[in-house]
Structure formats: C-alpha cells, structure tokens
Amino acid sequence: KAGVTQTPRYLIKTRGQQVTLSCSPISGHRSVSWYQQTPGQGLQFLFEYFSETQRNKGNFPGRFSGRQFSNSRSEMNVSTLELGDSALYLCASSLGQVAATNEKLFFGSGTQLSVL
Amino acid sequence: DAKTTQPTSMDCAEGRAANLPCNHSTISGNEYVYWYRQIHSQGPQYIIHGLKNNETNEMASLIITEDRKSSTLILPHATLRDTAVYYCIVRPTLTGTASKLTFGTGTRLQVTL
Numbered sequence: 001k002a003g004v005t006q007t008p009r010y011l012i013k014t015r016g017q018q019v020t021l022s023c024s025p026i027s028g029h030r031s032v033s034w035y036q037q038t039p040g041q042g043l044q045f046l047f048e049y050f051s052e053t054q055r056n057k058g059n060f061p062g063r064f065s066g067r068q069f070s071n072s073r074s075e076m077n078v079s080t081l082e083l084g085d086s087a088l089y090l091c092a093s094s095l096g097q098v099a100a101t102n103e104k105l106f107f108g109s110g111t112q113l114s115v116l
Numbered sequence: 117d118a119k120t121t122q123p124t125s126m127d128c129a130e131g132r133a134a135n136l137p138c139n140h141s142t143i144s145g146n147e148y149v150y151w152y153r154q155i156h157s158q159g160p161q162y163i164i165h166g167l168k169n170n171e172t173n174e175m176a177s178l179i180i181t182e183d184r185k186s187s188t189l190i191l192p193h194a195t196l197r198d199t200a201v202y203y204c205i206v207r208p209t210l211t212g213t214a215s216k217l218t219f220g221t222g223t224r225l226q227v228t229l
Binding site for chain 1: 152157158159160161162165203217218219220221
C-alpha cells in the first residue's frame with residue numbers, strides 16, 4: 001500500500017507570491033491534517049480535513065487555507081508569502097477523524113518551502 | 117494539554133538497548149501516550165502508543181509507570197538507522213482537539229558504532 005505522498009518535495013518562492021501544496025493520503029484514509037515544522041517553533045498544527053470538511057484549525061493567519069476533495073486528496077494554499085513562511089510542511093493521513101485519540105497518523109515526507 | 121518533558125539528546129551504542137524517557141506528570145486518566153520519530157528530512161513515523169499497560173510491537177516497547185506520570189520507549193537492539201529525533205506526545209481527549217498534536221522538541225538519539 002502506498003504511503004502518504006506530498007508534492008512538490010521542494011519549492012522556492014519569493015515574498016508576496018502564493019503557493020499550493022498537495023497531499024495524497026493512504027488509500028482508504030479519510031482524514032488529512034497539515035503541520036508546519038520550523039527549527040524554532042517545532043511542529044505546529046495547521047488544520048484537519050475529514051470528508052471534505054475542515055474539522056479543526058490551528059492558530060495561523062487566514063493566508064493559510066486548505067481544502068479536501070472527494071477522493072480525500074488535500075491541498076493547502078498560502079497566499080502573500082512572507083519570509084517566515086519558510087518551513088517544512090507536512091501532511092498526515094489517518095483512517096478516521098484524528099479527534100479519536102486512538103487514531104494513528106501517517107506522515108508524508110513533506111514539502112520544503114523556501115521563501116526568498 | 118498535558119505537557120511532556122524529554123532529554124534533549126542521548127547516545128547509544130549500536131546493538132545495545134536505547135531507553136528514552138518521557139515525563140508527562142499532568143497526564144489525565146484517559147489520555148494516550150504516543151511515540152513518533154523523525155529521521156532527517158522525513159516526516160514523523162509512528163512507533164507505538166499506550167494507555168496504562170506496557171506495550172510491545174515489532175519496533176519497540178513502551179513502559180508506562182503505574183501512576184502514568186512517565187514512560188520509557190525501549191529500542192531493544194539499536195541500529196544506526198534508529199538515529200532520529202524521538203517525540204513523546206500525549207493525545208488530548210476532547211473532540212476536535214486531538215488533531216492539534218503538540219510534538220515538543222523531542223530527544224535526538226544518536227546511535228554510534
């Protein structure tokens with residue numbers, strides 16, 4: 001069974017641009033959650049989607065948005081990029097909604113975004 | 117959310133057992149303890165989780181103290197490929213909050229020859 005696939009693997013953008021990252025969950029998984037990882041802040045939760053609906057959201061500005069399609073694939077978008085948005089963006093999939101505390105998360109390898 | 121405390125770094129000789137401690141003194145009765153690890157340039161990988169009892173799988177063993185205030189992840193025969201950052205996480209139980217996982221800074225385990 002294929003794992004969580006994130007594309008692209010690396011991305012370089014300039015300030016003010018926007019970017020779209022893609023995540024394909026493990027087949028059969030319906031929940032996709034997104035995280036931002038930086039050396040200073042560690043791994044921080046962005047949002048979770050389940051059955052095409054956003055179920056939970058972290059403390060990030062409205063420039064960060066996402067969506068989930070009927071096949072459970074998810075995209076996240078960051079508009080008006082800032083230097084501080086440079087980070088590793090990880091997505092994780094799980095069979096059911098992550099709010100169930102017994103759900104395991106399976107992470108992709110991430111997209112490394114550099115904003116110049 | 118219950119907070120976890122882990123040592124910043126640890127070393128372990130290849131072939132020996134690696135024992136990684138985690139303190140979660142404010143854990144509540146129905147919160148799970150999860151362990152993940154992150155190898156450089158990859159996403160975190162699930163290792164094991166438990167509630168009260170000790171758990172074992174093909175990767176590791178998890179020992180949880182009787183008062184549940186601390187736990188230890190044991191890699192029985194560490195190899196160089198086990199070099200990674202290990203995160204101990206307590207999963208909140210409130211619906212809607214469990215996805216807001218807080219990974220903390222973890223323990224950087226260095227396995228050496």
